[in-house]
Amino acid sequence: MAYESLNYMNTDNLLTEDEIMVRNSVREFAEKEIIPKLQEANRTEQFPMELIPRFGEMGLLGSNLEGYGCAGLGQVAYGLMTQELERADSGVRSFCSVQGALVMYPIHTFGSEEQKQKYLPQLAAGKLVGCFGLTEPDAGSNPGAMLTKAEKVEGGYKLNGNKMWITNGCISDIAVVWAKLDGEVKGFIVEKGTKGFSTTTTKGKFSLRVSVTSELHFEDCIIPEENLLPKAKGLKAPLSCLTQARYGIAWGVIGAANACYDASLNYSKERTLFDGKPLAGYQLAQAKLVKMVQEITKAQLLCIQLGRLKESGEMQHWHVSLAKMNNCRMALDVARDARDMHGANGITDEYPVIRHMLNLETVNTYEGTEDIHRLIIGFQSTGVSAIK
Secondary structure: OOOOOOOOOOHHHHOOHHHHHHHHHHHHHHHHHHHHHHHHHHHHOOOOOOHHHHHHHOOOOOOOOOOOOOOOOOHHHHHHHHHHHHHHOHHHHHHHHHHHHHHHHHHHHHOOHHHHHHHHHHHHOOOOOEEEEOOEOOEOOOHHHOOOEEEEEOOEEEEEEEEEEEEOHHHOOEEEEEEEEOOEEEEEEEEOOOOOEEEEEOOOOOOOOOOOEEEEEEEEEEEEHHHEOOOOOOOHHHHHHHHHHHHHHHHHHHHHHHHHHHHHHHHHHHOEOHHHOEHHHOHHHHHHHHHHHHHHHHHHHHHHHHHHHHHHOOOOHHHHHHHHHHHHHHHHHHHHHHHHHOHHHHHOOOOOHHHHHHHHHHHOOOOOOHHHHHHHHHHHHHOOOOOO
16 A cells, blocks of 8 residues: 555645645655665665666755756745655655755855855765754754864965764765864864764664764864855854754654554554454554544644745744754654554564664754753743853
């Protein structure tokens, strides 16, 4: 039976024909070309590199940006795209999110025309891979505490510091790196092979195993003057990139939740218990499935409205915080209930549930933990900051 995402409140009626076409085309691509690779990729902690050119051909990289080889999708269509990618795997969606929202977006928004022409078409085509260097060992939820520093030298800047938990780091051709220059946060494009720039791979992960996670190291790394992002000034610049990434995450996790719900619904109809009665015929099982329907449907409605606000230019970062916080927790809870419904089968990778459940532990944490988003929403609601 062909996969169909949950449409309990007929939310498809809120979408345009073009948006549904984008969703369905990415769904088919994920079904045929991504999902068959995931069991082995997850077991071996190997990202399927052969997919990267296909992402470019499909227009999945920087797809909601205009010009420079980008697809120029509407924001809801872009959200539906990330939903279908994460229905396959959070690590696959993370690759595309980082490339588009955290590498291409800052170049598109804060870069010079020369930088845009040089990098964006190559990134959109998947011919270059990028990463985003903000998080540090002692500066996660508080990026303003970063220790990475840039110093002005003849012809450019000297960079020193370390970044960690960096998606795509070891496979990237360029890194968009944030560092303090005379106390102010600035953005730099660091190309692979630059003297003093090295990476190491984070091993032993039980989550996002399909994704490449790395550390970036800069030791007297000289960055040419033309690789400074000229319009990026202060911490607001990287935080605006995170807003773009969080928007895609809020949509993406609906896909992971849908995958877990779909697996649980099918399993509950096929798994027989006492007297040959299917699991689906028991009240406890139905209660879990109903909770999934309830929460996924609310998340769908939340994201469609968020996307319309983004399209109209009315979206604020605290709107994104609400969607990211709500939907990540929703998806993680759905995955945990799905794991429970599968019984012992739920811990094997014959079914996608345990992979999604473990991935969502990370997705609920990165790009702002649940508690950090709660503080953002609390400040917006009360006008009083709870952060000293």
